[in-house]
Amino acid sequence: xxxxxxxxxxxxxxxALYGSVGWEVWTRDTTRVRRALANSHTVLTARDDNGRxxxxxxxxxxxxxxxxVQELLVTADAQGQGIGxxxxxxxxxxxxxxxxxxxxxxxxxxxxxxxxxxxYRRLGLIEHHEQGLSAFGRPIPGP
Ligand SMILES: CC(C)(COP(=O)(O)OP(=O)(O)OC[C@H]1O[C@@H](n2cnc3c(N)ncnc32)[C@H](O)[C@@H]1OP(=O)(O)O)[C@@H](O)C(=O)NCCC(=O)NCCS
Numbered sequence: 001x002x003x004x005x006x007x008x009x010x011x012x013x014x015x016a017l018y019g020s021v022g023w024e025v026w027t028r029d030t031t032r033v034r035r036a037l038a039n040s041h042t043v044l045t046a047r048d049d050n051g052r053x054x055x056x057x058x059x060x061x062x063x064x065x066x067x068x069v070q071e072l073l074v075t076a077d078a079q080g081q082g083i084g085x086x087x088x089x090x091x092x093x094x095x096x097x098x099x100x101x102x103x104x105x106x107x108x109x110x111x112x113x114x115x116x117x118x119x120y121r122r123l124g125l126i127e128h129h130e131q132g133l134s135a136f137g138r139p140i141p142g143p
Contacts, residue, residue, distance in 0.1 A: 001054065003086055006045050009034045013053045020076040025143065040070070044090055046083045054078045057087040059095065067095035069103040088123050101125075104135065 011030040018026040018033065026033050037043050037058060046055040055074035061067040069091060074083045095101055105120065106113030128135050 001049075001083065001086075002047050003090055004045055004047070006043055007038065009037050009043075017053050017056060017073065017075050021073050023073070041067075042091070042094060044087050046074070046087055048078075055083045055087055057091055059091060061095060061098065063095075063098070065098055066100040066102070067091070067098045069101070072103075084119060085123060092123075102128075102135075104137075 011034050014033050014037075015027050015030045018030075037056075040058040041061040041063065043056065043058040045053060048054055053075070055072075055078065057072040058070050059067050060070055069088075072084060072088060072091075074087075092101065103120075103125075105116040108114050108117045
């Protein structure tokens with residue numbers, strides 16, 4: 001498997017990857033997703049030896065104080081093989097100098113949230129409230 005930084009993206013590949021994890025908000029407009037990736041600070045991809053896109057992680061950052069991990073996903077049939085760990089470890093190293101390395105995910109009371117919390121904790125991340133912080137945001141529009 002190859003982990004690499006990429007800067008241009010194929011919409012059909014993105015659609016297959018995001019669709020495999022059921023992220024319909026993203027697959028609805030893959031042109032916009034492609035632009036979002038191109039505008040990101042870093043996009044890391046994981047590909048198999050045949051070049052198939054297996055996973056992706058992207059950041060928004062000032063490269064000094066803050067790094068926000070906006071997406072981290074591994075295609076459904078390749079999960080549980082260490083790909084998410086490799087992507088997140090690379091991003092943690094890349095932004096080790098930033099005071100804030102943060103992300104949002106679903107609440108642990110949801111099925112996705114329960115799995116994601118276990119993953120992020122395994123990778124050494126902790127929740128805001130455990131370090132005297134809270135996160136705020138404008139209410140997110142419905143699906
Ligand atoms: C969350 C996600 C990125 C994890 O990637 P992955 O490649 O499946 O995870 P890995 O195989 O690298 O697992 C890394 C570690 O986390 C642990 N882990 C992963 N999922 C877990 C779960 N549901 N419960 C408990 N532990 C879990 C693994 O056991 C592994 O531990 P180890 O390395 O010490 O053996 C992937 O499952 C995914 O894309 N899910 C759907 C999209 C999503 O929800 N992304 C996150 C949105 S913020």
